[in-house]
Amino acid sequence: METMQIPARAEVAAQDKWAIHDLFATDDDWRAALAAAKEYVPRVQAFRGRLGESAQTLLDYLRLDDEISLAFDALVHYAQRKSDEDTRVAAYQEMVSQVMRLAVELQSAAAFQTPELLAIPDDTLEGFYQAEPDLTLYRLNIDRVRRRREHVLSDKEEALLAAAGEMAAAPDDVFSMLNDADLKFPDATDKDGVMHPVTHGTYIPLMQSYDRVLRKSAFDSLYSVYGQFRNTAASILSAQVKQLLFFANARKYPSTLAAALDGTEVDPAIYHNLIDAVHRSFQPMYRYVALRRRALGLDELHMYDLYVPVVEGVEMKFTFEEAKEIALKALAPLGEDYLNLLREGFSNGWIDVYENQGKRSGAYSAGARVHPFVLLNFKGTLDDVFTLVHEMGHAVHSYLSNQHQPTAYQDYVIFVAEVASTCNEALLMEYLLSVTTDKKQRAYLINHFLEQFRGTLYRQTMFAEFELRVNEMTQRGEGTTAEALCALYKDLNVQYFGPDMVVDDEIALEWARIPHFYYDYYVYQYATGYAAAIALSRRILREGKSAVRDYIGFLTGGCSADPVTLLRGAGVDMASPAPVEDATKLFDELIGEMEALLA
Known part of the structure; x- marks a missing residue:
């Protein structure tokens, strides 16, 4: 009998893909934005040695930091989401590497930030808040930096650690x-001799099968490869x-x-x-x-x-449409405003629904400022319904934090x-x-x-x-x-x-x-x-x-x-x-x- 086929990315219907174009219309637009972002390096370096000179200078720097955060939000999300759509595409892997290299370069350029914030005397900083009331927006973040004083190194040492950031990410990348x-995993065989593909996306559904022969076969298939x-x-x-x-x-x-x-x-x-x-x-x-x-x-x-x-x-099975309806009914106790955000996400390209060849395994929600991007590998199981509401919980959390907090405080820990x-x-x-x-x-x-x-x-x-x-x-x-x-x-x-x-x-x-x-x-x-x-x-x-x-x-x-x-x-x-x-x-x-x- 034929083995079930997993579609190529191009074969997935547009309505089942996330609206990646909400970040950038094309790869070329992304490249243009990346080139423009390189100008942030000299702009950051221009503040070196100056954060303690005046309230206005410190405020200007922190506002620039917010601007960079918003620019990199779009750049990073586009590259990573495109890479996750098909992890085999080298061009998108390279885009991720490019934006991460620039991020490390910027971190290196901004290595003076923490030491200089720590060097400002308490009474001087209080004077800054009095002189420039808009600076009080950043007081909590400044206090967080100063709280960790004993763990902050010299300017040169901080620059060195920042430069090591790309190497530090290597184990996760590898x-x-x-x-x-x-x-790649061998196909699993059920009690009737039918072959079933074993992937990260199919493994748990196979383990939920009532066919114990199939379960053990899938288990052995997966771990035989990890054993190698x-x-x-x-x-x-x-x-x-x-x-x-x-x-x-x-x-x-x-x-x-x-x-x-x-x-x-x-x-x-x-x-x-x-x-x-x-x-x-x-x-x-x-x-x-x-x-x-x-x-x-x-x-x-x-x-x-x-x-x-x-x-x-x-054995409960659901279409994606059914899963969305169940989610709306189940989360009704959270109120109509919450449900309207779910409907917005369901209708306007927040979700990448189905598995395709090379697509990143598992599920996640990435809280981009334009709107969240939710990756699923939906198979129609009860678990998949739970995964949908789980990831939409992340998505709404990100959306509400982004909408209600200034840039400096949008990212929840x-x-x-x-x-x-x-x-x-x-x-x-x-x-x-x-x-x-x-x-x-x-x-x-x-x-x-x-x-x-x-x-x-x-x-x-x-x-x-x-x-x-x-x-x-x-x-x-x-x-x-x-x-x-x-x-x-x-x-x-x-x-x-x-x-x-x-x-x-x-x-x-x-x-x-x-x-x-x-x-x-x-x-x-x-x-x-x-x-x-x-x-x-x-x-x-x-x-x-x-x-x-x-x-x-x-x-x-x-x-x-x-x-x-x-x-x-x-x-x-x-x-x-x-x-x-x-x-x-x-x-x-x-x-x-x-x-x-x-x-």
Whole structure:
């Protein structure tokens, strides 16, 4: 029988592609804008040694910085989005490289900024604010720079670190090319001998199949290839962690964790508290694994049995049109203004919907100033509906922050980046449960909800613990070979899944395919964000307009306050373990309902 074909980019319908022309009409327009942007380098250099001379000079420089930020927003988004449309096209890879080289050149040219801001005496700076009231707009950002005084180096040292930026990005670039463009997986075979293509986009749908032969075949296909490149993958990840350690040491941080979280004003204690809280909540996870094994009627539960729904015969499929309608109904508690933004995104080229040959895997939302750009690889599964509302949560968060904050405060930090997306997912689940009366369908949906807890709260915390321990190994001078990474990763799986799970040897290679390990302590925020989102969604459904008002206030906040303060304004305190503990309690309650339904 014929293998299913994935279309070329040119074969995808225009209405299913994002409106990249909203950034630049043509590649030539982009090139012209890049050439014009090169003039920013001498304009920035003209301020060298002058930031402390007057309030007007400092204000002029900070306004130029805003102008550069807006110009590079369009340049970077166009190049990266075009590259992601087909990662095999060398011309767009080169465009990404060109704009990144210019960005590094500008960072190098502006290396004087932080040292000069630090050198301005406090009383002089206060005089500047009095002399030029418009400068007070930038007070928070200036205070943030001055707060990190002990981690800022000399002018020449800062220039050197800025110049190293392109090299520092190399591990992520190499991983992306290997993972998205070069790796090819053998077809998987189902119980009837039919071949199925294995790609990043098809892998999870294959793992959700009720055909166990197909699941194991897809599992073996994927990890057989990663196994062939295990030493290469370990070298790339090792290079990533070493460059993080280099910059942390250079800036006199005690660890890479402290360096990463300082930039977002998050106490490292929150990271450790998350891991500790999840460790204290392993029993619900073990209970869920045991339930899954019994529900599937298996003597042994393997890693390739984790994604198949435990309720057979309720295979939910959706067209993209149906997915959009469900999203609008599920997110109705957020109010008509929020729904109108969703409709705007659905109708006006925010979303690139389907997989095509060479397209970047996974999903994301990129919050460009013109409007967000959402990449999907939509297959019509229930997961894909959740991915749609997840990424549109990011998109609306970006849009509202861009609309309500001045340029200097539009970009929200990564600690809050996953809150809006996972709040949408929680509201979607509550909606689906509220309109489902069929016992079997309800069990299917609860299983999906349980999988969100497993996949987000537990799995991402396991990722976070792996990332932390790899960084600690590197700091201690221990080798991060493929053998060491596989041993660590397998041990964590044993710990997190418990005695009812057969932790297959192949899963020890999973670290080699996770792009988020190149994002510098990003993954823990999926777990903290999920805990916050559960709390927020329940408050919205419980309290209505007042909770929605607080929540929308959070979405419009950008980085106008530290992230923990912004979340407190919406009613959640992430400095406390309570949100994580409350989420794991809900997980345990849902397992109880699932056990009753399956009985």
